[in-house]
Amino acid sequence: MEASDPATSSSEDVRARWSAGLRDAAARAYASGHGADPPAPQPTRWRLDARSAATAAAVLAVIAAVAWWGLRGEPATPLAVVASASPSALAGAPAVAGAPAALIVHVSGAVRSPGLVELRAGARVADAIELAGGLARRADESSVNLARTVADGEHIVVGRVNAAGAPVGSAAAPARVDLNTADTAALETLPGVGEVLAARIVADREANGPFAAVEDLERVSGVGPSIVGAIADLATT
Incomplete structure (x- = not known):
């Protein structure tokens, strides 16, 4: 069994006597001031009610969130607010999908x-x-x-319009030539119809009866679709 170090034992005895002296001095001071011995020391116990615990937890959560956000190193981006288009802004929009702007x-x-x-x-x-x-x-x-x-x-x-109120460049539309009543002179005023063809038209209607439509002129020898098309707006039946 090892022997204790005399120097260490002496130091511990000094500390123990010093502590005991301090306690005695404190007890005498308490008794002198209060007229009674000091109460026996009680172990300290921490008690925390539910409300205090919830408050502490919330504070810790906020501190943790702030610390985490600061460590991210990224600036916060504000949310963009999109306003509804006003009717005046839509007035110039294309009315039909796909139409040019x-x-x-x-x-x-x-x-x-x-x-x-x-x-x-x-x-x-x-x-x-x-x-x-x-x-x-x-x-x-x-x-x-x-x-x-x-x-x-x-x-x-x-x-x-001219000074008289009539459209400039316009003239009274000429009367149409009636193929069933016009004589050869009137028929010769039609585009493509000469003296010979006019005589054939008169002879045809006398032999075969009146024309029911301008297109019936094609039954006359020498009258084709081109002549009928040229006089379509100038003749009638």
Whole structure:
């Protein structure tokens, strides 16, 4: 059995006597001030109610979240707020899916600023004329359909009227030639019909009866589809 170190034992005895002296001094001071011996020391116990525990847990959670966010090293990105489009913002949108976003139209004739104008899809002739400066003096408004929807690349021509109010360049439409009553002289006024052919037409209708339609002229020798097409708008039956 090893012998204890005399120096160590002496040091421990000194500390023990010193501690005992301090306790005795404290006890005497307490007794002198309170008139009674100090109470026996009790072990300290920590008690934490449910509310305090919940508060502490919440604080720890916030601290942990802040520490984690700071360690990420990335700036927070604010959420983008998308506003609903207003009706005025949608006014210039194409009316039909797949339609061009803009139309280019040529406006000429009796307008104040003839030339090319740019319109949105779904615009009308009235819109094109307005962008061309509006109708000029003595414009023939009836020469165009102002309510018609325009098409990309089209040419809108506004006519004029003369001082008398008649459309410029227009003339009274000639009376149509009646193939069943006209004489040879009247028939010769038709395109492609000469003296000989006019005589054949008169002879045919006298022999075979009146023509029911302009196309019936093809039964006359020398009259073909080209002549019928040329006189279709100038003759009648």
